[in-house]
Amino acid sequence: MTPETAVEALSAIVSAAYVVGPDGDQEPYVVDWRGRYHGTALAVVKPATTAEVSAVVRWCAANGVAITPQGGNTGMCGAATPLGPRPQIVLRLDRLNKVRWTSRLGDAIAVDAGCVLADVQAAAESVDRLFPMSLGAEGSCQIGGNLSTNAGGTAVLRYGTMRELTLGLEVVLPDGDVLSSMTSLRKDSTGYDLKQLFIGAEGTLGIITGAVLKLFPRPRGRAVAMAKLDAIEDALSLLALARASLGERLGSFEIMSRGQIEVIAENVSHLAIPFALDSAFYLLIELVDTLEGQDLAGLLEGLLGEAFERGLVTDALVASSETQAEALWKIRHSVSEGSKRAGYVISHDSAVPLDAQAEFVTRVTARIAETRPDARIALHGHIGDGNIHVLAIIPGVAPDQADAMKDVAAAINSIVDEETAALNGSISAEHGIGVANRERLARVADPLELAWMRKVKALFDPQQLMNPGKVLTPDS
Amino acid sequence: MTPETAVEALSAIVSAAYVVGPDGDQEPYVVDWRGRYHGTALAVVKPATTAEVSAVVRWCAANGVAITPQGGNTGMCGAATPLGPRPQIVLRLDRLNKVRWTSRLGDAIAVDAGCVLADVQAAAESVDRLFPMSLGAEGSCQIGGNLSTNAGGTAVLRYGTMRELTLGLEVVLPDGDVLSSMTSLRKDSTGYDLKQLFIGAEGTLGIITGAVLKLFPRPRGRAVAMAKLDAIEDALSLLALARASLGERLGSFEIMSRGQIEVIAENVSHLAIPFALDSAFYLLIELVDTLEGQDLAGLLEGLLGEAFERGLVTDALVASSETQAEALWKIRHSVSEGSKRAGYVISHDSAVPLDAQAEFVTRVTARIAETRPDARIALHGHIGDGNIHVLAIIPGVAPDQADAMKDVAAAINSIVDEETAALNGSISAEHGIGVANRERLARVADPLELAWMRKVKALFDPQQLMNPGKVLTPDS
Numbered sequence: 042m043t044p045e046t047a048v049e050a051l052s053a054i055v056s057a058a059y060v061v062g063p064d065g066d067q068e069p070y071v072v073d074w075r076g077r078y079h080g081t082a083l084a085v086v087k088p089a090t091t092a093e094v095s096a097v098v099r100w101c102a103a104n105g106v107a108i109t110p111q112g113g114n115t116g117m118c119g120a121a122t123p124l125g126p127r128p129q130i131v132l133r134l135d136r137l138n139k140v141r142w143t144s145r146l147g148d149a150i151a152v153d154a155g156c157v158l159a160d161v162q163a164a165a166e167s168v169d170r171l172f173p174m175s176l177g178a179e180g181s182c183q184i185g186g187n188l189s190t191n192a193g194g195t196a197v198l199r200y201g202t203m204r205e206l207t208l209g210l211e212v213v214l215p216d217g218d219v220l221s222s223m224t225s226l227r228k229d230s231t232g233y234d235l236k237q238l239f240i241g242a243e244g245t246l247g248i249i250t251g252a253v254l255k256l257f258p259r260p261r262g263r264a265v266a267m268a269k270l271d272a273i274e275d276a277l278s279l280l281a282l283a284r285a286s287l288g289e290r291l292g293s294f295e296i297m298s299r300g301q302i303e304v305i306a307e308n309v310s311h312l313a314i315p316f317a318l319d320s321a322f323y324l325l326i327e328l329v330d331t332l333e334g335q336d337l338a339g340l341l342e343g344l345l346g347e348a349f350e351r352g353l354v355t356d357a358l359v360a361s362s363e364t365q366a367e368a369l370w371k372i373r374h375s376v377s378e379g380s381k382r383a384g385y386v387i388s389h390d391s392a393v394p395l396d397a398q399a400e401f402v403t404r405v406t407a408r409i410a411e412t413r414p415d416a417r418i419a420l421h422g423h424i425g426d427g428n429i430h431v432l433a434i435i436p437g438v439a440p441d442q443a444d445a446m447k448d449v450a451a452a453i454n455s456i457v458d459e460e461t462a463a464l465n466g467s468i469s470a471e472h473g474i475g476v477a478n479r480e481r482l483a484r485v486a487d488p489l490e491l492a493w494m495r496k497v498k499a500l501f502d503p504q505q506l507m508n509p510g511k512v513l514t515p516d517s
Numbered sequence: 518m519t520p521e522t523a524v525e526a527l528s529a530i531v532s533a534a535y536v537v538g539p540d541g542d543q544e545p546y547v548v549d550w551r552g553r554y555h556g557t558a559l560a561v562v563k564p565a566t567t568a569e570v571s572a573v574v575r576w577c578a579a580n581g582v583a584i585t586p587q588g589g590n591t592g593m594c595g596a597a598t599p600l601g602p603r604p605q606i607v608l609r610l611d612r613l614n615k616v617r618w619t620s621r622l623g624d625a626i627a628v629d630a631g632c633v634l635a636d637v638q639a640a641a642e643s644v645d646r647l648f649p650m651s652l653g654a655e656g657s658c659q660i661g662g663n664l665s666t667n668a669g670g671t672a673v674l675r676y677g678t679m680r681e682l683t684l685g686l687e688v689v690l691p692d693g694d695v696l697s698s699m700t701s702l703r704k705d706s707t708g709y710d711l712k713q714l715f716i717g718a719e720g721t722l723g724i725i726t727g728a729v730l731k732l733f734p735r736p737r738g739r740a741v742a743m744a745k746l747d748a749i750e751d752a753l754s755l756l757a758l759a760r761a762s763l764g765e766r767l768g769s770f771e772i773m774s775r776g777q778i779e780v781i782a783e784n785v786s787h788l789a790i791p792f793a794l795d796s797a798f799y800l801l802i803e804l805v806d807t808l809e810g811q812d813l814a815g816l817l818e819g820l821l822g823e824a825f826e827r828g829l830v831t832d833a834l835v836a837s838s839e840t841q842a843e844a845l846w847k848i849r850h851s852v853s854e855g856s857k858r859a860g861y862v863i864s865h866d867s868a869v870p871l872d873a874q875a876e877f878v879t880r881v882t883a884r885i886a887e888t889r890p891d892a893r894i895a896l897h898g899h900i901g902d903g904n905i906h907v908l909a910i911i912p913g914v915a916p917d918q919a920d921a922m923k924d925v926a927a928a929i930n931s932i933v934d935e936e937t938a939a940l941n942g943s944i945s946a947e948h949g950i951g952v953a954n955r956e957r958l959a960r961v962a963d964p965l966e967l968a969w970m971r972k973v974k975a976l977f978d979p980q981q982l983m984n985p986g987k988v989l990t991p992d993s
Contacts, residue, residue, distance in 0.1 A: 146872040190706050193706070220965055227678075228903065230948060232970050232988050241708065242708070284807075285807065289765035423704075473706045478707075493696065497976070512708050513708070
């Protein structure tokens, strides 16, 4: 297969205007956004409809051409970059960007997979509803990518992951058939729920082209506080206390270590830290309610007062205005910027069961410090989900020194992976596997589970055309 | 394979005390609880551990013996009855009845599949948490059966179906291997989520032996009301209004038609109906809150007042005491008893998208009345989930006249199925398929989806040993 042949055949399906051959500017599509993975493609194809996706896939299947599906190309693990030895195309979903319908009565929205997350949030808001998925890349990531990585973000505690937000799905299978369950049913007990296989599969079993997603009532008020604590255990006890009484009012429960906030304070200018950095951990707590006129600040003060009496928190600050609430959130949102400026960041995305989090943090912190005494260890994450991001920051090393840092990163990754696996955790809570983590997954996963993943892959994609080399290591 | 050989071999695995051969009292295990399906078994086997289940399955796989897994045998569709031409055993899960662990911090409970639902509810309560799954058979149905049918019940609106309540699963595969993901992780993005396949599969892909389930904070207060309405559309508008403001406080939103309440009033003694039966529909609304001391009755009165002003409800009664609240719920709980005494009941379990419910009800009601003018049509269900049970009650016909009613039932089933399918609904929202509905499913389901279900079945169970003839029609 030459690129010329591919471009010609694919142009016949989507028109030449939406095919980028090797002579065109393929760069934005064959390199991941962090610049860590560089691939090559026979062509980049931009179909506009599910039927066009199907036709492109049929052509690929008939000609043994592999496919890398690509949404916003904002992934963390190289899952959307065309890598490996096989001739392949990049199939961009951008032009499948319509909201198909919204239902206020049914609290549901049906969208094309290429819709940008922020646009779906806006479409929900336009019918006075909330689509709660929220994450850093929301301005450019696409729903298909969110589904394919079973995205998490900052609202999982209250609303669940992408899987839990999904009611229906439309998928183009590796042979070009379109498997559709695009309804908004909340209850269905009619056999195997096949759509679940494609969520989190990173495009290795088929290409998601559409989805029906849950909508929620919009919160009408919030209260925000920052609390200081001595230990993870105290954060978890406070979480249990808050959940038991406040229930679904608990919107966010985000943790940062002192080391993390110090890194932010040193490296992000114009940022006020309105409290002393004299405790080990800091919790950002947000209460929300769909009902107007509720005294959420009062409830939050009551919770923190009780926590103080029980010795769970050492101090706390409840925002007295929306401006102050924003300022507290600003600290949390400055994690990436601050960390990046502090040195070379070796980051992790582990989740462990909630009651294992304290042990996890203690173990990895001690072992990283032993292995690399100069590393600054910064922790932040969604403690309500068991998902704490462990950063090891090597001071004085620039972000582009990936090669020089390779061995250090591998050693620290191994520590985190070992402790995650020992505590029945997941080495990738919300970022996925792609190529970045496939060897790590192969090391820590249950061999029986991996074997069954391979069997499922072989069933759906016997030619191994769909996003080859992602999630699973290539067959040897 | 003779029964003697099977009994001897299985006794070597679980001991003779836990094997019931054809000479023993197999009746409770080979007939479904409604007495509609009668099967035969080489033996009924009661393993006590996952390892014993695995050993039994390995023996069956080696000897070509099929397996009907059975929990509490409370299913509605014959899925737990050993039917069909193949020699098979019944594998009872009763003795796998341990709560493995509970985690208050992690809001999770790990249980054996043979635990009775009510016992899991009680175990959750013992650590001051709620396991919200609740349905009529909760005193005898088992968690494995709830998982295998993706059970719904009365709390789906707020807490979701069994699938949404599941964090981890342990399954004995058709070859005897044990696939386990028994952790309480809330976020995990590491490849295909295989456990989803077994939820709702009715034991046709493997035997669920354990699960990790979500727990929730316990509600500390409630308010209950009955509202009268002229139309389904009004009920849905009221639901949207309630959700938008009250959010997660909305615990139940159950509908009954006037015909349904009349049937109850006529046939259930000592039951007070504290309102006139002069409207078309009746809504039972319950608000709950985890926070004590909230004026839920006031909120409910406010909601109903606004609904009255908007013309959505014609009248409403907010319970002024817990006794009155119980009395209102008693009406809803008397649906089965009342309907059964009114004649021969042809019931349905359809779900349609919420905004199609009015059309669904209008269409099926008109067509049933036309086909069978003497039928009393009674409607009740979980309107918040899109799941309205349509009952056609044939007066003067006793419940045991199934043979005489066969053609009538088939004609009315066809009407409901056709309208369900036309509105993108599900013919089985929460009861499953079993043998009762497999031909109906084959008629209405997407052929591509059915074909893929068969491929998945063949992948996991190439010998077709697991609950043969259930969900899918036998291969022809």
